[in-house]
Amino acid sequence: MTMIDYVFEPGLIRSLPVADSTARFPVARVFCLGRNYHWGDSLNAPREMPAFFMKPATSVIDAVGELEFPPLTEQFCHEIELVVAIGTGGFNIDEAHALDHVWGYAAGLDLTRRDLQMAAKAVGQPWEAAKAFDGSAPISPIQPASILGHPSQGALWLSVNGVERQRSDLESQIWSVGEIVSRLSQSIRLIPGDLIMTGTPPGVDVLQSGDVISAGIAGIGTFEVRIGGRRAA
Ligand code: MN
Numbered sequence: 001m002t003m004i005d006y007v008f009e010p011g012l013i014r015s016l017p018v019a020d021s022t023a024r025f026p027v028a029r030v031f032c033l034g035r036n037y038h039w040g041d042s043l044n045a046p047r048e049m050p051a052f053f054m055k056p057a058t059s060v061i062d063a064v065g066e067l068e069f070p071p072l073t074e075q076f077c078h079e080i081e082l083v084v085a086i087g088t089g090g091f092n093i094d095e096a097h098a099l100d101h102v103w104g105y106a107a108g109l110d111l112t113r114r115d116l117q118m119a120a121k122a123v124g125q126p127w128e129a130a131k132a133f134d135g136s137a138p139i140s141p142i143q144p145a146s147i148l149g150h151p152s153q154g155a156l157w158l159s160v161n162g163v164e165r166q167r168s169d170l171e172s173q174i175w176s177v178g179e180i181v182s183r184l185s186q187s188i189r190l191i192p193g194d195l196i197m198t199g200t201p202p203g204v205d206v207l208q209s210g211d212v213i214s215a216g217i218a219g220i221g222t223f224e225v226r227i228g229g230r231r232a233a
Pocket of ligand 1: 199
């Protein structure tokens with residue numbers, strides 16, 4: 001076996017726990033879908049696949065304990081989302097076989113610096129400052145599809161300090177998981193370990209230090225995390 005002569009030790013591979021197992025799911029990339037639930041203003045909008053954006057794998061953390069309050073924002077927002085974990089890669093995946101590429105499902109937060117997103121939208125700049133910060137993707141343990149199947153319905157919700165802010169159902173998704181996997185694979189070759197965050201229902205709002213988030217998706221996973229303080233200078 002040939003050892004590769006790296007100039008420094010490569011970073012640790014990010015991974016998520018597999019539910020009811022000691023195994024962990026290694027994360028490759030994180031794709032995120034924009035609007036995938038009707039927010040009231042969009043009921044009559046044409047059914048256009050919203051844009052995909054990305055978070056780095058390094059933004060993925062276990063959804064446990066305390067989350068660091070990110071720098072550079074006064075509008076740190078929660079978005080509860082179904083997370084699709086890809087186990088078999090592919091390019092131009094047919095929608096009829098798309099679910100065969102899904103290894104499992106989880107519940108996650110697409111944490112967002114909303115003020116930076118609004119500023120970027122206003123001048124047509126990219127969203128990385130708003131979406132790709134450290135710790136911006138806390139995700140629950142992954143439930144294998146081999147056990148769970150491929151749920152197309154189930155409540156998802158998010159509460160802050162015991163007050164419910166977001167509630168919908170997977171059956172309200174505008175684009176199904178199969179459609180999303182198929183469409184994304186027309187743009188890039190999906191690889192094992194890719195995660196897809198599939199959009200959030202209405203009710204997104206700001207978080208403060210000390211807030212406690214309880215969130216989950218029925219049959220897939222629940223979690224509770226606390227928002228910590230801002231990092232000292
Ligand atoms: Mn989102």
